[in-house]
Amino acid sequence: MGTKVRGAVAAAGALVAVALCAPGSATAHPCASANAKAAANNSFLSLNNTSWVGIHRPELDHECGGEGGAVTSTLAKARAAGVTIADDPTLEQVAAEFERSSNMTPVGFSANVIPYLPNPYNSDLAFQGDYAYMGTNDGFVVIDIKDPAKPKQVHLNKSCTTSQGDVVVYGNILVRSWDSATNANGAATQSCGGTLVGLGFEGIHIFDITDPANPVMVDVGNNPADGKQGLRFSVNDVPRKGCGSHTATAVPSPANDALYIYNGGSNSNCTWMDVLKIKISDPTQAAYVKQAPAGRQCHDNTVFLNGAESRATCAGGNGITMFKFDATIDPTLPGGIENPVQLWSKQMAGLTGGGHSAAFSYDGKTVVWGHEPGGGVAPNCQTNSDIRFKSLYILNVETGDQISTVPMTRAQDSTENCTWHNFNTVPTKGGNYLVSGNYQAGINVVDFTQPAAPKIIAYADPKPLPKTTTYGGDGYPDGGDWSTYWYNGKIYEADIYRGLVVWDLDNPFTDRANTVSYSNPQTQIGAITADNVAPTATSTQTGPIVLGSTVAPAFTCADEGLGVESCTANVTSLDTSSIGPKSYTVTAVDKAGNEAVTTIAYVVNATAATGTPGGTVPATLALTLGTPASFGAFTPGVDGEYTATTDATVISTAGDAALAVADTGANAGHLVNGAFVLPQPLQGLGVVKTWSGPTSNEKVTVTFKQAVSKTDALRTGSYGKTLTFTLSTTNP
Missing domain, CATH: 2.60.40 (Immunoglobulin-like)
Known part of the structure; x- marks a missing residue:
């Protein structure tokens, strides 16, 4: 989730027109209008620009598949025009673009850099089973991640012609955000799922992902004459319900056959969190429920779904608002999912805007708040940048009191847009860990197990994007890491231009993280009490230890938390070569990843000599x-x-x-x-x-x-x- 990247300005060099086609209906196919727009506006990534790693060679004949009928692939049109398109970069080429800590290893890459629009970028991520769903500004991408080392794109949906396209997945439902009201000029071309969205539309579109390789848009309008429609709540409506969907956060309630959405309009005209409801068994039954007053615009909403003690945040404007709700009661009751109660609202000291994201610790005690001053396009992580603009804030969940901050430790240069952007926390008993995407500062992993003393323990920082003649303004693209999240043992990075990069983090605590069936990173399900107490090791040696004898070390390990995972000594036999005190070490690791190395002392305190007393027994x-x-x-x-x-x-x-x-x-x-x-x-x-x-x-x-x-x-x-x-x- 996040704010739009700076728009490209027309510049020298025309982009070759690609994949222009139209279905038999009166409405032009969305691919046609998208590609025509790209050609007319001189996209900052032209098809023949190979000056930096990340240019994608379109290969799929169904790039706009799933809606509106067959289209001619971009690759075919480009070949017909005599344009040479660069091959996808390899994982090795992408890895070479990053400076990274020794505990971060790139393991997989799925390219998705296709020059369709003036701003072709990858945005947010959601996960379910073996698939990652990556939002784009003109649709979304479905990637098979069963083998994280070989992520494979199985669907490229380009049926929605605008908006950053945040995505939420649950069961067979995918929700895509549309956050800009369609103006009069756009009304003739702006479409989603093969249908014009209409003047003033903004809101959400719903897709059926029963077959992840072939998502199909769900008609919420229920009027066949209108084509397939999304759920509209626009800033232009009278009376106004909402301000469209900049970000969407899942609040599943399967017992009530409902997928609720806590929606962020990210618009100063809407100082509330929208509550939407989608019927799980029949997603065509989707409705705008109500507004939850927040006292500020909500850019991102994050949910900590924990039964009667559930929490939700609205991050936006100059701070953060905390809600509480009970997920176990009738959702329509006061304090239920449809009626969250404001717990507190906090204006962050010295900050006037840019509130953006939040994430809870899994013990439910702290919340991390981030903001993007300058809308994510400013170089806010330079050595001389205001420390407030390049810091995360850790707050007490119940009171909103500030506990500490996490400053960006690696300085970026004046051409790199940078801020803490989108992040989630790792579901592990080993402590509290946050994985963050930070535009051109790349990835940070933060250990905030001790919330008063957080520290960055891993990073992957890409090189600055090079200047290009096809980008307007100063010529330096705004790009980098839109969002980075933890999912089932790996870190997944949605790079704005490159695509999906998969990383492995070598850390004993995150290595033991819970495996989940799905993850919408702004929805955290269930509290996890951290186990931060290391196991113990004690000696069980008995009796004297004789000089020169062969004696195995005798010891035992214990753990008060999840139990002992391993208990090993650094020797297999005690040193009995001389009389006196000796020691060896025992390494104990518990199932949360806590490790303790204990020195076990012993004394060689006896010597032995042999004698041969005896007698004879006569045969009797x-x-x-x-x-x-x-x-x-x-x-x-x-x-x-x-x-x-x-x-x-x-x-x-x-x-x-x-x-x-x-x-x-x-x-x-x-x-x-x-x-x-x-x-x-x-x-x-x-x-x-x-x-x-x-x-x-x-x-x-x-x-x-x-x-x-x-x-x-x-x-x-x-x-x-x-x-x-x-x-x-x-x-x-």
Whole structure:
């Protein structure tokens, strides 16, 4: 979002007419009028001007696609006229134009510098999913950023013939701003979406971006005879509702099937913030709701959507107005989205105008305010420039009290237009970070985690644009970085002439930023409490540490916030080479990016010597039997099973051992009474127990069983048998 760049003045050298065509309807196709205007006014970027990096070679046959029918490409017309058009610059060529800090790396580039109008420039950005939407003064561009290193232009919409064209995206809806009332001369040619906008029109146009590669304008007028119309609220209307749309800020309320827009007219005739409403399920149902008095013109509005504690700013004129609203209640109620309540209004000391932009810290405690004295076309960042004109201001959200300022640290020369322009804050728990686009001062990244002591931690500053004979006035173009925003791990820069440049910032705190499904940079959704407390590391070493021993470091890390991400020591073994105090370091990093390096002290406090006391054990296998087993009395003529036990005490020093019982006498396995033998065998013979190592004085129970049948003939007397108990080993 921002103020228009200085208009070009007719100069020497005529621009070749490009892509002149008209559809079958009575209204000339917008491409035709746009290109005719370019030819008639000698655009400051002629098709054959290759004096500086950034000239774009049009390649798309659908440059005006999506509305009004097929057109002949600029490239084809230029070739027919014998004009040589420069190739797009490479990423390497663009990167060479920047002086940058070591933590900033250009990773991708999508060129969009096409000389259609006297002021062909790229403006603001919005993001959704894998796409970036870049506003232009004659439409908008859709860029596939799924791979940030290879951004690819998938749609170039040039169906709107004027205005800076700020964009907002939400779901299938794209909103484009139109901020200048169409005059009588322009009424015959000024159009959007293939339809004349009409005398005095200013407001917004809505496009359906269900297919990002083929946006289609939505008819808000709902009168087929009028063609596709936008939502009008013009400074010329009686009664006046608004002053058109210089900037638009999304306030989504999906529970109410509504996309609200807090609109900035950036006109002293309208000292309020416009509230618009678009039905999400049917964008043709769009309406101007009301005015929210701000006591100043609203250039940009920024929203901090945080449930019942939501906030909105109106930045413009000589200061900033803060609103509060509750996004959880009926939007039509006092204090709801449609009726924000003014919390405070602040005139910035010593400043009379130029109020421009604002952004909240994600903890909701501070707001950053910026202004563009001179409308963005003045060289306000020179060494001798007024410090107020090249500073950001950090304020308390609840009171408006000033906390600190952030001056532009790199001086620009007298030919470079410069001011803090468009910026957003990074959604990370690692602190508060702001990414800003600053015209010819390029990109700044500000750490304002400590709001009283903010500091610039990264930058990318382009070389001054060279003088050109096709630019009016002093010959030096006003250009540079219109807007720069953080989105899902990368920094995206809309360069007024070059196109979209993608940057990578090496910073542990921003590297851990939240990933979002969409981003309208002037709409911040949800509070994030910063985690600025570093993790801790402590020793868990126990016992004495012996001289010359191998000991691994023992430690643990803890974090009170999001938890520990990594916990590593700088050694794998402690230094035990000498007696005395030692130390090593542990680096702990938490999930917010906070890092702590802790020195862990330990003491080598013991020494060791080896001795060989010992003794010998003679090979021993000892077996002692207890009381002999007795079955008692057998009862003749009755079936029965009788049990008898004894015990064996075992001592063995062998590697293995086995205790077994055997009957080696006559009638083996049967009890005998003289010459009489029990028919049923004695049970319990064989291996009783085994050992796989030594045992000492272990008492083993040995159990025998004897079955007697009722038909067994039993002889009076005692039955018995001498058995052999054996303790043996295979490994003495």
